[in-house]
Amino acid sequence: MKIYDTEGFPNPARVRIALAEKGAxxxxxxxxxxxxxGEHRTEAFKAKNPDAVVPCLELADGTHISQCNAITEYIDNHFEGPSLTGETPKQRAQISMMNLRAENGLLNAVGTYFHHATPGLGPDLETYQCAEWGNKQKQVAGQTMAYLDEVLADNEYLAGSEFSVADITAFAGLAFADFAKVDIPETLSNLTAWRAKVSARPSIAG
Incomplete structure (x- = not known):
């Protein structure tokens, strides 16, 4: 099994944390x-992943799986260990819901801000930018942080009492926010405490 990625980038980090949680x-x-x-935009790489992004999973039979949620779902079901995507229909639905909220409202929103309203990865890679859209998504990220803080007022983790892929996604989103200089408001004490707790997990702390 191979994973094509760029260490330190947000979505590859999600996959690496999931693997570490499964001990794999x-x-x-x-x-x-x-x-x-620009290797991700070459024809050779796009033959593996037409999305032209990292990460991309390659199985022993030559199958390629892209999209971070699909990769982490495969990892969770392929390797033994505590489930990251839920064991009951209700758990799976709740985790999927919170994972998408963290992904769309935080990680992707920060990414849009970074790629559109800042120099991003530089002019060679940022071939189209819309600063107005990027700054709007920065506001969305702030709103999502506030929402997650409210959720964590009543829950140990984002989808309930157990650590899940939703927590991994939100953690990666906050790390990206640090890089993009999108601060967590000081008033969000629940989110800050949750982040400190998650940071101490062996899969992240190393």
Whole structure:
């Protein structure tokens, strides 16, 4: 099993955390992709992943799986260990819901701000920018942080009492926010405490 990724990028980080949670990091070969050099946009890479983004999972039979949620779902079901995507229909639905809220409202919103309203990855890679849209998504990220803080007032983790892919996505989103200089408001004490707790997990703390 191979994972094509760029270490330190938000979505690859989600996959790496999921693997670590399952105790399976040493069962995967990581293949670095030179995103800053545009390797992800080459025909050779797009033959593996037409989305032209990292990460991309390659199975032993040659199957390629892209889209971070699909990759983490495969990892969760392929390897033994506590479920990250839920065991009952209700758990799976709740985790999926919160994961998408964290992804769309936080991680992707910060990404849109970064790629559209800042220099992003530089003019060679940022071939189209709309600053107005980027700044709007920065506001969305702030609103999502406030929402997650409210959820965490009554829950240990984002989808209930157990750590899940929703927490992984939100954690990666906040790390991206740090990089993009989108601050967590000081008033969001629940979100800040949750982040400190998640940071201490072996899968993240190392």
């Amino acid at each position: 990091t040493d069962q995967v070969q990581f293949v670095p992709v030179d995103v800053m050099g």
